[in-house]
Amino acid sequence: MPESPDTIERDAERTDSDSVDRREFLRDLLGACSAAAPVLWWGTVSVPAAAAQGATAGYDPTEHRYGMGIDVRKCIGCARCVVACKTENDVPEEPHFFNTWIERYVIRRDHEVDVDSPNGGIDGFPPIAEPATVRRTFFVPKLCNHCDNPPCVQVCPVGATFITKDGVVLVDEGYCIGCRYCVQACPYGARYIHPEKHVAGKCTFCYHRLVDGLVPACVEVCPTGARIFGEVEERATPLARFMQFNDVQVLKGHLNTKPKAYYANLDGEVR
Amino acid sequence: MPQQVPRLAAVFAVAVIGLFVARSLLVPDTFGDLGHYRAAAIDTIVAHPKEYAGHQECTMCHRPIAEQRAASNHRGVRCEVCHGPAAAHVANPLEIKPAVPRERDLCVLCHAYSPSRPTGFPQIDSVTHNPRMPCAGCHEPHAPEPPVTPRECSACHGQIANQLAVSHHAELNCGTCHEAPKEHRDNPRAVRPTKPAERSFCGTCHAADARSSERIPRIDLRSHGQPYVCWQCHYPHYPEAR
Amino acid sequence: MQGYIYPNEFELQWSLLIVLYPYLTGLVAGAFILASLERVFNVKEVQPTYRLSLLTALAFLLVAPLPLLAHLGHPERSYEIFLTPNTNSAMAMFGFVYAWYLAVVLLLEVWFDYRKDMVLWARESRGVRRWIYYVLTLGATDISEKSLRFDDSAGRWITVIGIPSAFLLHGYVGFIFGSIKANPWWSSVLMPVVFLFSAMVSGIALVLVLYMLTTMFRWRKIDMACLDKLAQFLFYALVVDFSLEALDFIHRLYESEESIEILRQLIESRLFISLIVLQVVMGTVIPLIALALVSPGLKKGGFLRTPPELRQIIYLVAAVFIQIGIFSIRWNVVIGGQLFSKSLRGLTVYKVELLGIEGLAMTIGLLLLPFVILWVLVKLLPPWSDGPEPDTPPASG
Numbered sequence: 074m075p076e077s078p079d080t081i082e083r084d085a086e087r088t089d090s091d092s093v094d095r096r097e098f099l100r101d102l103l104g105a106c107s108a109a110a111p112v113l114w115w116g117t118v119s120v121p122a123a124a125a126q127g128a129t130a131g132y133d134p135t136e137h138r139y140g141m142g143i144d145v146r147k148c149i150g151c152a153r154c155v156v157a158c159k160t161e162n163d164v165p166e167e168p169h170f171f172n173t174w175i176e177r178y179v180i181r182r183d184h185e186v187d188v189d190s191p192n193g194g195i196d197g198f199p200p201i202a203e204p205a206t207v208r209r210t211f212f213v214p215k216l217c218n219h220c221d222n223p224p225c226v227q228v229c230p231v232g233a234t235f236i237t238k239d240g241v242v243l244v245d246e247g248y249c250i251g252c253r254y255c256v257q258a259c260p261y262g263a264r265y266i267h268p269e270k271h272v273a274g275k276c277t278f279c280y281h282r283l284v285d286g287l288v289p290a291c292v293e294v295c296p297t298g299a300r301i302f303g304e305v306e307e308r309a310t311p312l313a314r315f316m317q318f319n320d321v322q323v324l325k326g327h328l329n330t331k332p333k334a335y336y337a338n339l340d341g342e343v344r
Numbered sequence: 345m346p347q348q349v350p351r352l353a354a355v356f357a358v359a360v361i362g363l364f365v366a367r368s369l370l371v372p373d374t375f376g377d378l379g380h381y382r383a384a385a386i387d388t389i390v391a392h393p394k395e396y397a398g399h400q401e402c403t404m405c406h407r408p409i410a411e412q413r414a415a416s417n418h419r420g421v422r423c424e425v426c427h428g429p430a431a432a433h434v435a436n437p438l439e440i441k442p443a444v445p446r447e448r449d450l451c452v453l454c455h456a457y458s459p460s461r462p463t464g465f466p467q468i469d470s471v472t473h474n475p476r477m478p479c480a481g482c483h484e485p486h487a488p489e490p491p492v493t494p495r496e497c498s499a500c501h502g503q504i505a506n507q508l509a510v511s512h513h514a515e516l517n518c519g520t521c522h523e524a525p526k527e528h529r530d531n532p533r534a535v536r537p538t539k540p541a542e543r544s545f546c547g548t549c550h551a552a553d554a555r556s557s558e559r560i561p562r563i564d565l566r567s568h569g570q571p572y573v574c575w576q577c578h579y580p581h582y583p584e585a586r
Numbered sequence: 587m588q589g590y591i592y593p594n595e596f597e598l599q600w601s602l603l604i605v606l607y608p609y610l611t612g613l614v615a616g617a618f619i620l621a622s623l624e625r626v627f628n629v630k631e632v633q634p635t636y637r638l639s640l641l642t643a644l645a646f647l648l649v650a651p652l653p654l655l656a657h658l659g660h661p662e663r664s665y666e667i668f669l670t671p672n673t674n675s676a677m678a679m680f681g682f683v684y685a686w687y688l689a690v691v692l693l694l695e696v697w698f699d700y701r702k703d704m705v706l707w708a709r710e711s712r713g714v715r716r717w718i719y720y721v722l723t724l725g726a727t728d729i730s731e732k733s734l735r736f737d738d739s740a741g742r743w744i745t746v747i748g749i750p751s752a753f754l755l756h757g758y759v760g761f762i763f764g765s766i767k768a769n770p771w772w773s774s775v776l777m778p779v780v781f782l783f784s785a786m787v788s789g790i791a792l793v794l795v796l797y798m799l800t801t802m803f804r805w806r807k808i809d810m811a812c813l814d815k816l817a818q819f820l821f822y823a824l825v826v827d828f829s830l831e832a833l834d835f836i837h838r839l840y841e842s843e844e845s846i847e848i849l850r851q852l853i854e855s856r857l858f859i860s861l862i863v864l865q866v867v868m869g870t871v872i873p874l875i876a877l878a879l880v881s882p883g884l885k886k887g888g889f890l891r892t893p894p895e896l897r898q899i900i901y902l903v904a905a906v907f908i909q910i911g912i913f914s915i916r917w918n919v920v921i922g923g924q925l926f927s928k929s930l931r932g933l934t935v936y937k938v939e940l941l942g943i944e945g946l947a948m949t950i951g952l953l954l955l956p957f958v959i960l961w962v963l964v965k966l967l968p969p970w971s972d973g974p975e976p977d978t979p980p981a982s983g
Contacts, residue, residue, distance in 0.1 A: 146462050147462065148462075149454055149458075149461045149462065149465055150458065150460060150461065151453045151454045152453075153425055153453070157396060157424075157429070160395050160396070160429050161394065161395045161396055161429070162392070168593065168596075169593055169594065169596035169597060170593075170594065171593045171594055174592075174593050176590075177460050178460075179460070186931070187590070188589075188590035188929065188931055189590060190590070190592075190593055192593075193593050197453075198458065198460070201459060201460075204459065204506070204507075204510070205507075205510060205582070207459065210459050210460040211460055211462075212460055212461075215592075224766075224767065224768060226674075227674045227675065228674075228675050228676065228677060228766075229672055229675055230667050230671060230672055230675045230677040230678035230680070231663075231666040231667055231670055231671065231672060231678065232375070232379075232380040232381045232382075232670050232672045233381070233666075234381075235379055235380065235381035235385075236379075237378075237386065238378065243385070243386070243389055245381060245382050245385035245388075246385075246388070247382070247385065247388065248372070248381075248382055248385065248663070248666065249659070249660065249663075250658050250659065250660050250661075250663045250664055250666060250667070251658050251659015251660045252654075252657075252658055252659075252677065253599040253600060253657075253659075254675070254677050254762075256594075256599045257599060257600070257766055257768070257769065257924075258766055258768055259768060259928075260767070260768035260928055261592075261928070262591075262592025262593070262594045262595050262927070262928055262929070263594065264594065265594040265597070266597065266599065266659060270659075271659030271660060272659055272660065277389060280386075280389050280390060280392075281389060281390050281391070281392040281393075281394065282394060282396075282398075284390050285394075287394070287396075287398045288398070290395070290396045293396050293398060293399070293422055293424060294396070294422065294424055294425045295420075295425075296418075296420060296421040296422075296425050296454055297420060297454075297465070298420045328767050328768065344929055344930065344931075346728070346732075346733055346736040347726045347727075347728040347733060348698075348701070348724075348726045348728075348733070348736065348737070348740070351724040351725055351726045352694070352697075352724065352726075354724075355724060356689075359689070363668070366665070366668075366669065367669050370665065370669055371669050371670055375670055376670075380670070380672055380673075
């Protein structure tokens with residue numbers, strides 16, 4: 074999106090509604106001066122774009138659009154990705170904070186479904202109880218879906234979480250007020266409140282690696298290639314090939330979050 | 345105009361002006377540059393230090409090993425999977441050395457048998473598989489191969505072997521139903537074992553007039569389950585009948 | 587814990603304090619709507635509660651944002667919600683709705699209503715009190731008949747604006763929950779409406795209790811016509827509230843979506859006491875039956891003829907039961923919505939901590955604080971004229 078015309082337009086709008094609003098206010102103090110006008114104006118803050126780099130030099134976010142492919146049939150549940158993610162991103166070591174985690178599904182002959190993820194999979198998975206009743210069983214890696222229509226960004230009251238031009242959902246740790254609304258709004262359980270920073274934490278697709286041309290840490294260490302990273306649109310990347318030759322699905326598609334974590338060989342019981 | 349109006353107006357004006365002042369002072373500089381957020385936040389996120397260097401970095405110095413691995417069964421297993429995060433090593437190659445794990449417990453993270461793992465993925469039972477021997481003694485981690493051709497079918501077909509062992513068919517050998525050519529052991533995907541093709545094969549034990557133990561369930565081959573071969577409905581490695 | 591919950595769901599995000607927030611704003615909206623009955627809809631019987639309702643609404647509104655503030659991870663950054671509100675966020679509208687309701691509706695209405703009295707009190711009092719009243723009048727000391735007529739019409743118009751504003755205030759709180767599509771227990775278009783009517787129920791019940799207590803402690807006679815009228819409106823609001831909740835419940839049951847099984851488990855195990863026992867039986871059915879039987883507003887003299895003294899006790903008990911029920915509604919929404927996993931495969935538990943910033947002690951403190959503020963407000967701006975005769979109706983504004 075071109076920055077400057079947008080800004081100019083918004084500036085014009087601002088002075089306009091501003092003066093009208095104040096005049097009305099004084100003239101008709103008791104009257105019902107519209108609540109909507111100041112609200113609409115107030116929301117679109119525009120500070121003239123001066124030094125808006127937004128990323129490292131030489132990296133143009135508008136040229137990219139990232140997503141992740143996950144081949145469920147390749148995941149062996151070793152949880153190297155979970156460990157690597159915690160190491161790379163300073164995710165708290167304790168068991169209940171994960172940017173990514175591995176779930177084990179055990180679907181029984183009577184359609185009962187048992188799911189577990191002990192310590193996100195890091196500690197391994199205990200033997201399956203009553204193995205004789207198992208119909209099928211498999212591992213599913215989970216992470217932030219980096220939705221194109223992210224409910225977490227929608228609900229953030231202050232603009233502390235946002236989607237970048239290259240399609241990654243990030244948290245501004247210096248601005249987050251810790252209201253936890255985004256945690257409630259995420260259908261995937263991908264967010265948590267960092268126990269020391271008291272702000273929302275989540276997967277960043279290792280954004281600090283992307284801008285240097287590296288893949289996310291979880292992708293780097295996946296020994297079976299169950300995680301495939303790359304461009305969602307147009308450009309030829311492993312993800313593009315993955316999406317060409319697999320039937321892909323997204324999680325909770327009915328919520329219209331437009332996720333960019335694409336699953337191949339996904340079982341219908343996974344949610 | 346009643347006296348109340350200008351007084352109240354003054355109070356509201358002060359409040360509104362106060363808000364405007366606060367707003368111009370407190371809204372961060374880069375807020376709104378790229379969207380409804382602080383553009384500078386991206387710079388902070390991007391400045392986060394890396395722990396994992398990426399296999400490209402490793403290849404620059406360790407080319408022979410990288411090439412060996414790239415041609416092996418471990419071609420997808422990048423260096424830092426086993427050796428751990430190495431960004432510090434890349435920055436300071438002489439002082440900081442990455443881990444060189446030799447224990448069994450690293451390998452079994454991936455290769456211990458689990459029914460949830462995809463079939464065909466090489467898995468062993470760590471308890472019975474050459475106990476206490478380091479894996480690297482037999483398998484070169486940068487180019488792992490089985491040192492000898494597997495003798496038992498269960499070496500590769502662990503899941504089937506495990507289920508079969510607790511089923512009513514536990515006493516049957518693989519060879520009872522399958523013929524596995526010797527080449528299958530060397531080239532498992534190219535040469536496949538056989539499966540019973542005739543209903544009469546299962547009928548040897550399960551047909552109404554079969555000469556077998558009386559405890560074995562019987563069916564009438566002519567009326568039961570036409571036109572399918574038995575294993576199209578029943579799973580012979582774990583038949584459902586109790 | 588039972589079944590599977592996502593690992594990040596182990597920690598419950600919104601605690602007891604967030605139960606308190608919709609409870610408090612509900613009381614605000616309800617008390618204000620009660621006040622508007624007298625002012626706009628000319629229900630003259632409830633006149634004795636008019637000023638008390640306004641002050642109650644004000645006292646609770648001042649406390650309402652405190653639980654929100656206390657539960658923030660970074661309360662020192664809370665100002666951001668006013669400076670860079672995300673217009674897509676239901677929660678960001680808090681700043682506007684709250685400021686509008688406090689400054690434009692409630693404070694203005696109280697000011698116009700009390701201005702004449704404040705001018706008179708400023709003339710009568712001495713020392714600090716004199717100055718306080720003078721500052722509160724903002725120096726607008728003209729109490730000519732023309733000026734007072736302006737006060738009255740301004741107050742009426744503000745009330746007219748105030749009714750939709752009160753709807754907005756609490757409907758919006760319901761929307762915060764109702765708009766979360768990730769959570770099937772919350773996600774319902776009825777949520778704002780249910781919140782609204784439960785707000786009216788709780789507000790009327792609270793003012794009823796406060797009116798009875800304050801009148802008794804001032805050794806005045808309770809205006810039975812007023813009390814009967816309050817009880818009558820309480821009954822109506824309760825009927826609508828209960829119908830809406832039943833509709834929501836039946837609708838869910840009939841649609842029987844993916845989430846129905848986990849919600850069934852939720853209600854049968856975790857929420858049985860707070861939903862079935864406290865909210866439905868104690869907070870709704872018992873008061874409904876009690877009010878229906880004794881209220882003279884429904885049938886002349888009531889279905890059961892009761893002496894006023896007995897009726898007062900029944901009203902009081904019913905109103906207290908209703909408060910417990912409404913608090914349970916807030917609990918069942920806020921906590922209940924977090925007790926099951928969004929994987930719809932498991933339930934978690936919530937243990938209220940006793941001390942600590944989000945604990946029980948803090949909650950009780952914040953629950954008592956509005957009454958302290960109300961006490962100060964009543965001392966400063968007496969809602970009744972304490973004439974020598976016990977039966978004197980309070981001075982009208």
